[in-house]
Amino acid sequence: MKLENAVVLVTGANRGLGLEFARQALEKGAAKVYAGARDPASITLPGVVPVRLDVTDPEQVAAAAAACGDVTLVVNNAGIAQPGSLLDANGIDAMQRMLDTNVFGMLRVSQAFAPVLARNGGGALLNVLSVGSWVSSPFLAAYAVSKSAAWSLTNGLRIALREQGTQVLGMHVGFIDTDLTRGIDVPKLQPAHVVERTYAALEDGQKEVLVDELSQKIKLGVAAEPGIYLDLIQR
Template structure:
């Protein structure tokens, strides 16, 4: 899938990684970039077309898919994260809140935009995942649950859309320097690096990209004995 001349839809495009995806898509020659956000007035990047979207609202996603019939690349970037203990009193409610965006949001986008991509020759989905798909953390255990589910969902969608020729790219990455990770004193990648490596993988036809060294090390550790994910 090539970015040049593509019509791109980026969810959560009003800031951080989503805004960078939109910016680099324009720089790589995309024909049009729709920048989706719950509040489209918050999209400030010049050259994009702001659209209103809450990915947790299946009816809203269906309506937008009917409206944007020219899309051939969907970047599922919208995501939420909440710190807290998984077994805390509010742990279940926090988990449900994150699942709605991080998992069901991707499912809604996949269901309703897959026919659009098929009509336009196949196209691609790019799903922003995480190193947390494979390694939990006490402070972000609920978030890790949602990203593990999103990884499995990505694999399932890839299988489901193989016959229609739709590429599905899973982007696994560690901490990114955005508002979402503010307050975490850990090494962070710049959004421009993440997007550049993600687009390079997309244009190479990849199904998965491990953006940084931490993510590559964690995935390799899944085969260790004992496995990395069982260790503190």
């Protein structure tokens, strides 16, 4: 799918990676970019159309789909991460919050906009995933659970949307220098690089893109013996 003349919806577009997805969509010639956020007043990027969109709120998702009936590309970017162990006292509550945003939120938006994409020729879904789809860690274990589920969801959506001609691209990446990873002392990628690589894969018609060396290494390690997912990430 080409960005030129596309009509793009980006969820979680008020900052970080979502903001960069919106900015580069405009730069690459999108006809219109809807920037979704819980608080539309937090959208400050010139040239976009702010949309009130909390992906955990079914009514807001339905309203966005009704208001943005010309969309041809949905970027499922909205996501949250809460550090902590699966065995923490609040571990279940934390996981439920992340699943509601990172998995069910992605599904709500995809379900609501699938008919919109169909009416507009098929279009594309771009789902932001993670190396956490394949490996866990002591401090982001529940987040990894949600991203593993989001990976499987992406693969299921690809099958479900095949007949209507919708491209579904899953993007996997390591740590990105955004608010989401603030306080985590690891090497981080710049959002501009991540979005540039991801949009290039979209325009090339790909189904999956591994943005960085870490995600490429880990994906190969899933099939290794022993599997890389059986232990901590080895950099």
